[in-house]
Amino acid sequence: MKLITANFLTCAVKGCKTSPASFPLHFRDAELELQELEFQPEFICNIVPRINWDSFQAMANELGFPKILDKKPESDDLKDEKILRELHRLLLETQIIEGRLICGNCGHEYLIKEGIANFLLPSHLV
């Protein structure tokens, strides 16, 4: 699972959606892998406006990455190739291969296995 994907995920339990604690989810015991992908600066520029920056920073921090930028890069920042390359590496190339995603509201844990997170709920939580 790519780090960017976690920006668009919340707890699958219906009652958690209204709680701010359910987003973002929290990584535990994450094993990372770098998957090299073609650098597409335009793609990065286009998706950055849709990233929830605070959540992205918080999740990257939980994975042990240093803070990149205090606030979301805009206009001129997005012309800086160094920034774009760094975002490309973090958002797209950083893969969470094994580990768990945990809801800060209900505490439910979702397993990540071989790079795929599983959000199927046990019957008592449906």
Added chain:
Amino acid sequence: MASLDQSSSTLESREAYEEMHVHEVYQQIASHFSSTRYKPWPIVKQFLTQLTPGSIGLDVGCGNGKYLPVNQNVFIVASDRSENLARIAVNHQPHSVIVADILNLPHPDNFFDFAISIAVVHHLSTPDRRTQAIREILRTLKPPTKENPGGKVLLYAWALEQKSSRRGWDKGDLQDIMVPWVTKESSSDLPKVFHRYYHLYEATELERDITNAGGLVLESGYEKDNWWAIATR
């Protein structure tokens, strides 16, 4: 055609029924199914191609991910109920794939620019569950405002009216059916038959389910034995 048990309708029994007659079958046939699904349907392709670069969307019930290569300028979080299919879909860049249930999607409210769910809602076994599935997708879409038309979803479901197809069903036939999937491991093996549950949609039924789910149908039509509709909230 295998017999259908539609008599019991508790939530647990509907889930168990779909588990046996839909989810488990896709787990078993994943790789053979995938080898037969590679050509994108034209209306789906067009819907995905015209999206603004940088749009973020969902492909709910992505199967082998055959729609993921269509547009690489948008980002798609694809999901499937079958882990085996998700594993096949996972290699399409720049997108991402997770395992999730259409009735309990792990996505925030009011966020996504688009969604597709192609040949999926017809696998839910009651009108109420099909409507809930559509409501769950609509929930994730950006609501329309005065300035912005909001997120759009494209839905496809198998049509009852397909008398020129190899199946030959038509108006008046049973809508809740078991459809055989025949698979052969090798030429010397005996063919193995799996049965998947389908609800065949009749004319205007998809639009009705969307309306009941609180959605607004923008466009709808018929393509290749399927009813389709584009809707917003």
